Amino acid sequence: MRESPPVSTNDPTGTLSPVSPQRAEANLWFGMVLAHAAAAMLFCAVAFAADFYRMRGFWPPAFALPGRFVPSLAGVLLVMGGVLQHVALRHVADPRRARGWMLGILGAGAAFLATQAAWLHVLWWHRDLRIPESGVFASTLYGLSAVQAAHAAAVLTGLLRATLRTLRGLEARASLRRALPGWWCTTVMYGVLFAVVYLP
Amino acid sequence: MKSGAFVRSLWTTDPQRVARQYLWGGFLFLLVGGLLAMLIRFQWAWPGQPVPGLAWALPESKGALTPPAYTAVFTMHGLLMIFFAVTPLLFGALGHFVLPLAIGARQMAFPRLSAFGFWAYAVGGTLMLASFGVRLGAASAGWTSYPPLSTPAFTPGLGQTLVTVAVLCVGVSAFLYGLNFVVTVVRCRAPGMTWGRLPLVVWGLFYGAVLNVLFVPVLAAATGLLLLDRVAGTQFFIAGAAAVGGGGDPVVYQHLFWLFGHPEVYILILPAWGMVGDFVAYFSRKPAHGYRLTAGAMGTVTALSGAVYAHHLFTSGMAPVLGRTFMVLTLLISLPAEVMFLNWLMTLWRGSVRLTSPMLAALATMIVFGLGGITGLALGAVATDVPLHGTLWVVGHFHLTMGAASFLAVFAGLYFWFPRMYGRSLHEGLAKAHVLSSAVLFIAVFGGQLAAGYAGQLRRLYDPYQYTFLAHLLTLNRWTSWAAFLLGTAQLLFVVNLVRTLGWGRAAEPNPWRVGTLEWTDAGPSPVVLRGPHELSQPEVQEQLGRDWIGQAEALPVAVAVKVTSESDAPGVEGAG
Numbered sequence: 001m002r003e004s005p006p007v008s009t010n011d012p013t014g015t016l017s018p019v020s021p022q023r024a025e026a027n028l029w030f031g032m033v034l035a036h037a038a039a040a041m042l043f044c045a046v047a048f049a050a051d052f053y054r055m056r057g058f059w060p061p062a063f064a065l066p067g068r069f070v071p072s073l074a075g076v077l078l079v080m081g082g083v084l085q086h087v088a089l090r091h092v093a094d095p096r097r098a099r100g101w102m103l104g105i106l107g108a109g110a111a112f113l114a115t116q117a118a119w120l121h122v123l124w125w126h127r128d129l130r131i132p133e134s135g136v137f138a139s140t141l142y143g144l145s146a147v148q149a150a151h152a153a154a155v156l157t158g159l160l161r162a163t164l165r166t167l168r169g170l171e172a173r174a175s176l177r178r179a180l181p182g183w184w185c186t187t188v189m190y191g192v193l194f195a196v197v198y199l200p
Numbered sequence: 201m202k203s204g205a206f207v208r209s210l211w212t213t214d215p216q217r218v219a220r221q222y223l224w225g226g227f228l229f230l231l232v233g234g235l236l237a238m239l240i241r242f243q244w245a246w247p248g249q250p251v252p253g254l255a256w257a258l259p260e261s262k263g264a265l266t267p268p269a270y271t272a273v274f275t276m277h278g279l280l281m282i283f284f285a286v287t288p289l290l291f292g293a294l295g296h297f298v299l300p301l302a303i304g305a306r307q308m309a310f311p312r313l314s315a316f317g318f319w320a321y322a323v324g325g326t327l328m329l330a331s332f333g334v335r336l337g338a339a340s341a342g343w344t345s346y347p348p349l350s351t352p353a354f355t356p357g358l359g360q361t362l363v364t365v366a367v368l369c370v371g372v373s374a375f376l377y378g379l380n381f382v383v384t385v386v387r388c389r390a391p392g393m394t395w396g397r398l399p400l401v402v403w404g405l406f407y408g409a410v411l412n413v414l415f416v417p418v419l420a421a422a423t424g425l426l427l428l429d430r431v432a433g434t435q436f437f438i439a440g441a442a443a444v445g446g447g448g449d450p451v452v453y454q455h456l457f458w459l460f461g462h463p464e465v466y467i468l469i470l471p472a473w474g475m476v477g478d479f480v481a482y483f484s485r486k487p488a489h490g491y492r493l494t495a496g497a498m499g500t501v502t503a504l505s506g507a508v509y510a511h512h513l514f515t516s517g518m519a520p521v522l523g524r525t526f527m528v529l530t531l532l533i534s535l536p537a538e539v540m541f542l543n544w545l546m547t548l549w550r551g552s553v554r555l556t557s558p559m560l561a562a563l564a565t566m567i568v569f570g571l572g573g574i575t576g577l578a579l580g581a582v583a584t585d586v587p588l589h590g591t592l593w594v595v596g597h598f599h600l601t602m603g604a605a606s607f608l609a610v611f612a613g614l615y616f617w618f619p620r621m622y623g624r625s626l627h628e629g630l631a632k633a634h635v636l637s638s639a640v641l642f643i644a645v646f647g648g649q650l651a652a653g654y655a656g657q658l659r660r661l662y663d664p665y666q667y668t669f670l671a672h673l674l675t676l677n678r679w680t681s682w683a684a685f686l687l688g689t690a691q692l693l694f695v696v697n698l699v700r701t702l703g704w705g706r707a708a709e710p711n712p713w714r715v716g717t718l719e720w721t722d723a724g725p726s727p728v729v730l731r732g733p734h735e736l737s738q739p740e741v742q743e744q745l746g747r748d749w750i751g752q753a754e755a756l757p758v759a760v761a762v763k764v765t766s767e768s769d770a771p772g773v774e775g776a777g
Contacts, residue, residue, distance in 0.1 A: 019306070023387075027309045031383045038375060038417045045421035045459070049436060049452045056449060132433040136448040139434035143425065 025174050032178050036185040039151050043189045046147055050140045050196045059200070061137050068198050070123070074115045075194060078152075078187040081108030085180050092173045095166045102163040102172070109156040113149060120145055144193045151189065155182035211319075213311035215296040220621070221318050222292030226285050226610075229325060233280035238688050239265060239273050241645075245674075245681035247663040267662045271340035272359070274660060276328070278343025279363060282464070283370045284325050286606045290471045291377055291412075292321065294613040295405045297621055299381060301719035302399050304390025304727045304753070309383035317376035324369030331362040339363035342660065344457055345426065347437035347450040352430055364427045371420050374467075378412025381405055390718070390753075392729035395495075397752065399717050399733040400488065401613075403495045404474025407502040408467045415463040415506060422456035451516055455509075462509035466501055468602050469569065472609030473498060473540060476562045478733065479612060480544045482715045483559035484551025485748055487734040490543040497536035497543075504533045514582050515589045523582045530580035537573060541566070552737070556713070557631035561612030564639035565605050571643065572600030575650055593653025596646040604642035611635060611694070618701075619708030620719055626701045634693035641687035648680025714749050721751030729753050 019027075053059070088101035120142065129138050162175035212218060242251050243265050255263035265273065300308055308314050331338040336357025341350035345364065348354055385398075385406045398406075428434040435448045481488035488494065510518060510526040544566060553559070575597040578584040588594065615631050618624070652673050657664050664670045664677070711720045717733045729752050735741065741750045744757060 027383055027387050030387060031310060031379060034379050034382060034413055038379070038413050041414055042417035042421045042424075045418040045456055046425065049421070049425065049456065052449060052452045052455070132435050136435045139428070139436050139448065143428060143434060143436070147424075 029178055033181050036182050040185055040189060043144075043147055043151070043192065046144055047192050047196050050144060053136050053140060054196070059137070060198070061135070067123075068194075070115060070119045071194055071198055074112050074119070075187075075190055077108050077112040077115065078183075078190055081105050081112070082180075082183050082187055084108060085176060085183055089173065089176055089180075092166070092176055093171065095169045095171065098166045098172065099163075102159070102166045102176075106156065106159055106163055109152065109159065113152060113156070116145060116149060141197055144197060148186070148189050148193050151182075152186045155179055155186055158182065211315055213307075213315050215300050215308045215311070215314055216621070218314045218318050219293045219295075219297035222288050222296065222321070223614075225318075225321060225325060226289035226293055229280045229284035229328075230286075230289070232329070233277050233285050234688055234691070236273050236277035236280070238685060240270075240277060241681040241684040243270055243273075243662070244664065245678040247665060268337060268340060270662050271342075271660070272338040275339045275342050276332070276363075279339070279367065280328060281603065282343065282468075283367060284321070284328060286468055286602070286610065287374065287464075288321055288370075289610045290468065290606060290613075291374070291381070291405065291408065292318065294610065294617065295377065295381060295409075295471065298613070298617060298719055299402060299405055300384060300388070301620075302402050302717055302733075303385060303388065303393050304718045304723070304729060305384055305388035306725065307388075308380050309388050310380050313376045313380045317373040317380070320369050320376065321373035324366040324373065327362045327366035327369065331359040331366070334358040334362065344454075344461070345423075346457070347426065347429070347453050348439070350426060350430075351438055353438075361427070361430050364423055364430065367423050368420060368427070371416050371423065374412050375416045375420075378409040378416065381409035382413060385409075390727045390729050392727075392753070393718075394729075396492065397729055397732045398495075399474070400477035400491070400494060400498075401471060401474035403498055404471040404477075407498050408470040411463045411467045411470070411502060411505060415460045415467075418456055419460035419464075422453055422460065425456075426453065451513075454513055454516060458509040458512040459506065462512065463505040465598070465602055466505040468606045469609075470498055470502065472565055472569070472606055472612075475609050475612050475616075476544060476565050477540070477547075478717075479558050479562035479616065480547045480566075481734040481736065482713060483554045483556055483562075484548050485554070485736045486547055486551045487732075487736060488543070489546035489549075490539075491732065491734065494540050494543045497539040500536040501533060504529065504536075508533055508580075511580050511585065514585045527580060527582050531577070534573065534577065534580075541570065555632075556615075557626070557628055557635055558612045558616035558713070560632055560639075561608050561615060561635045564635055565608040565612060568600050568608060568639065568642055568646075569605035571647075572597055572602075572605060576601065588653065590658055591653035592649045592657045592659050595659045596649030596653055599646045599649065600642070604639075604646060608635070608639060608642070611638070616713065617719070619712050622702065623708055624701050624705035625708040625712065626705070627697050630693050630697040630700075634690060634697065637690040637693065638687065641683050641690060644683035645680055645687055648676060648683065652676055652680070714747070716749045716751045716754065718752055721754060723751060723753035727753035730755065 084101055084105045088098055088105060091097040091101060124138075124141065128134070129141070131138050131142060158175065158179040162172040162179060165172040165175060209217065210221075212221075239251060239254075242249075248264055250261070250263035251258075251265065252263070254265075258264065258266065258269060260266075261269075296308070296314060300306075334357060336355075336359060338359040339345070339350075339355065339362075341355050341360060345360075345367075350360055350364070385402060389398075425434070425436040429436050429438060429448075437448050437450045437453045439447050439449055477488055477494050508526060508530045510522060511530045514523050514526075575593070578588060579594060579597060611634070615626060615635075618626050653659075655670070655673055655676075657670050657673055657677075661667075661670075665674050710722065713720065715733075716731075716735055718727055718729070731750070731752055733752060735750050735752075737748045738750070741756065742748055750756065
């Protein structure tokens, strides 16, 4: 079989100038919003499953530990990080001033993940809330938390990039703007998780 | 091609090369899935008899399908056809090829996502094929992978796990091209390519892509939780876990699966509808009747598609009020589909119809989808769904809509765009013979299934004739199987045509179908669109240019152009192309 004649692409001669950075950035921002919407769909599907289980039995089950202080604190950290991002956006043109804010956001995100990990490990896992022994409650708690933490970690990775740019003295407005919808999406999803898992 | 160039071409970001990668991948899985379909038909015609030529794969039974092998065969057939053949052919191949060209974009919005999407698909496909070779065999819980069948208690082997991961991989691929298509259509249209000037196939791809973005994550959730149940010991879908502190529920999986699964039907059919709408206009040499209404109807179907899913669960014990609600919604969704049908018929009416191979395939798509739609009404209503649920009626219905209609639409698109894709013309006679024989045989095969289902034959039975009340269906099923074997053989017409054309075919004309859309007209790399896609047989154009079509970006002398384009002079999109 001989080789086919070359296919005409949209830019067969390769002479077109690349898409302008502003336009590429706007495309990327739109794509990120869609991606977060999809992540929210995934999370809502899992939350729907959890809600289904709630309707079928006592929730939280008798062996579940009381106390919502630490999970509430984790939520506050997320809200704080979101507010910090809005403040950082105002100062992002000056990398020296933005550094502190950016590190603060990263700190809030890292503290959120650490709080969640400690809460789940020390208080739940350590006190014998295990998979599969503890049934669907444990599956839901760990499953929802893992999905939410994975999303939060992905957003934090984007923010880390923005922070590194700032530390190098570069402007990071685009990266920060891109991360903002993701952060709030993560926050709202944590609210859903909190309502589904912890509220009676 | 040198080996270095070949390796580089594997990671290509050119959408048209990605399209060709998907095309060959889709053909491979179509072949495997088709061969598995032949095995199913053989089993229903001669249950438990050795399949000629299969002794090497099943030496212990001397080539006869055993019950476990049979369940694996129909499971893998469904999964391969839906996730790895038809969807990638429609979106991955035809979508990547036509979408950027038809809207005048210089590239996809995220070219690297296109490449990554293909490789996620390739990894998923490899896992699917690998699952045939593992201990305890491939997945065998049905294409829906319902728990508890898909939990380790019933399918303990690695095969089901591999297939679950493969579905996740292909989900990633579908999500990525869905996202890419949405951003490309919204953000990268050429100047002047307003929403009202998009070819209908672009509308179909766009709506399908929106559904991919919204509902593939739900599939990922269902499949992800199932995977956790299989490998991490979670209890999401295991009802028996009540003994250990509160159990999960397999019905939750059904809800999640169908929340994706029903929109998936529309993901498959929306691009097909778009192609039918365009091709009927092109080959009737008329503007598409009710263009806005057709695009609007497709949008209405898209909007409703996520709200009708629970008609798949009428027999799951749901509350009667929910059953009635979903019944009404399900029947409502047929209304916009009927609007589209009427528009297509009106386009054909008094048109100068040219029965080319793409047109024949488009008409065949209309017919088989119409049959599938009508037979689906019985499944949308609670009273008739209850006795038909789980019978071959359901199988015949969804094969007509998701299988035959989508398959014929793939070939409509392929016959239409092949000259642009490969620069060569397929043999029209062979193409027409392929389309006609396929359409007739599809109706025979799936019509046979409908009849057997109406007579009460349950789907997935290894040997239906062990039940006295089904014994008389053996003759019907044998005839249906012969039609299926002929259908499989008819695909050789396409294979011969393809090999002949790629090897020795004549070079294609630049615009063999005489249409004005951007992918066919040499509008340059930065076109400015002036009119809609179906400006055919306009008297002014015929008078000025001596032909019955005009390119979307082709200028006419001003006095005439104003008259032709007066309806669509909206300001252009700030395009990238």
